[in-house]
Amino acid sequence: MTLSPKRLLGGLLLAAVAGFALLAPLHGADPLKQNLSDALLPPGGAYPLGTDHLGRDLLARLAAGARLSFGFALLAAMAAALPGTLLGLLAALHGGWLERLLLGLADAVQALPALLLVVLVTAFAPGDFLPLYLGIALALWVEFFRISRNTAASILARPQVEAARLLGFGTGHILRRHLWPEVAPLIATLFAFAAGTAVTTIAALAFVGVGARPPIPEWGSMMTELLPYYAEAPLALLLPGLLIFLTVLGLHLLAGRGRA
Amino acid sequence: MGTLIRTLGGRAAQAVLVALLVGTACFLMVRVLPGDMAYRIAASRFGYDMVDSAAAEAVRQELGLDRPWFIQLGAWFADLARFDLGTSLASGEEVVDALAVQLGHTLLLSVSALALSLLIGPPLGALAGLRQGGWWDGALLALSAALRAVPAFVIGVALMIWLAVEWEWLPAGGVGGWREVVLPALTLALGLAAASSRVARDAVGAVVASPFFGFARMKGLGDAAAFRRHGVRNAAIPVVAYLGLQLVVLIEGMVVVESLFAWPGIGHALVHAVLGRDIPMVQGTALVMGLLFVTLNALTDLACWLLDPRRRAQ
Secondary structure, three states: OOOOHHHHHHHHHHHHHHHHHHHHHHHOOOOOOOOHHHOOOOOEOOEOOOEOOOOOEHHHHHHHHHHHHHHHHHHHHHHHHHHHHHHHHHHHHHOHHHHHHHHHHHHHHHOOOHHHHHHHHHOOOOOOHHHHHHHHHHHHHHHHHHHHHHHHHHHHOOHHHHHHHHOOOOHHHHHHHHHHHHHHHHHHHHHHHHHHHHHHHHHHHHHHOOOOOOOOOOHHHHHHHHHHHOOOOHHHHHHHHHHHHHHHHHHHHHHOOOOO | OHHHHHHHHHHHHHHHHHHHHHHHHHHHHHHHOOOOHHHHHHHHHHOOOOOOHHHHHHHHHHHOOOOOHHHHHHHHHHHHHOOOOOEOOOOOOEHHHHHHHHHHHHHHHHHHHHHHHHHHHHHHHHHHHHOOOOHHHHHHHHHHHHHHOOOHHHHHHHHHHHHHHHOOOOOOOOOOOHHHHHHHHHHHHHHHHHHHHHHHHHHHHHHHHOHHHHHHHHOOOOHHHHHHHHHHHHHHHHHHHHHHHHHHHHHHHHHHHHHHOOOOOHHHHHHHHHHOOOHHHHHHHHHHHHHHHHHHHHHHHHHHHHHOHHHHHO
């Protein structure tokens, strides 16, 4: 990945949200502690960003939501990237029936829109985090698989790889010196997009009530909870949406050019 | 014609895959639920106080739950193939009847959203493509990058608050006349337009830079006439082809947007069925959404084929 102004801006945005997530606990408020006499306060005093409808500290809740989203997005993207990339390289190197089998599997997964697949998997145990991870990984591994397999297959067909084979270099050498330097930057780009998709998916599912459940501080479910109170506390409704926007925008900018 | 038949054949195979995937997932879901299934069904028939092991055994015999799992799976798919989707556990309604009503609402919403997105995205993108590097090109790039980072439900909440609650132009939810369709359709359309405007911009840019367009200008056609006769149709092909990829965004957005605006379509029903663990409904709604996705994809394939004489000649 080369450093362009766009990437720098994306990195800075992410660093800002991550810094907020890590520094906010210094303020010391409990994201779950209710104080009904302090409900829907504007920012100021003991609550730097105000409180929600149950008098919980918004700063603490937003920061906890950021940690949840970041951790979830990283884990889910990794759970998709690792098998996807490995299977892609394996399919390209092995070829034959294994490649056809894996390509068929990828087609099968992509027959359904990703979110529909995730919802189906979460239906096994609504509110649990494990099906969410599994569902997102199951939906996202395909892109890693396709990109790494297609790139690797085109590299393997080149004369310099044939020359390396004839000179007696093994698969390990070809993987390290020929495949990885070209596949890795593409995987990095896909990883940033996948993390962005994971952030949006977990927020969207929590928003409709299928994902994380209250009182877990999650950006999407915070928006559902605070929607009825927007007239009293517009800022409380705006902030979770703004954080989702900044995080996803940061990831997209970091990923580089769009995949149109 | 041959390419078209092959493409549509691929879509038919995809439709079968959707049914297999959804069917298997729901079959597993029923088995994963804790407890004895025959006992659960007997309890829902006779009430929890009246049920005993003899009643459960009778249900087991009647429904064939004592058969090996692969025979049960076969029976499950045989029902599916006959569109016998069972009855909703929550309402007792036939799943097929409920789906027929919901599908109507969902089709209205998705067609309105697609139409709106085509009215918003490609014209704005075409303007940018005609003057690449101009101020509008830069502004649209920033706008579409920002819009793509906003999830559909955040767009929906913002539109609901501004247009429905603050300015009271449109109703915030429900169904009825055309006014109820506008907000959910606009929410979906903005997300779709963010992407399609970029595709239109690149397509128009490529057409304007092409030799045949230069020739049309040189032989004396004005800007507008040259674009209308030689530009629009050429630029439309990539835009329509990209629509196929965008259908994923549309179907995914449907799940969230229908729930937000209380639009009684399939996406809304799917979320409800998942929350209520109403597995026949989960199966029915997921199946219809998946098949809708495949059908709309087949229609975009067909549209590309009709737009592009080179493909028809093949």
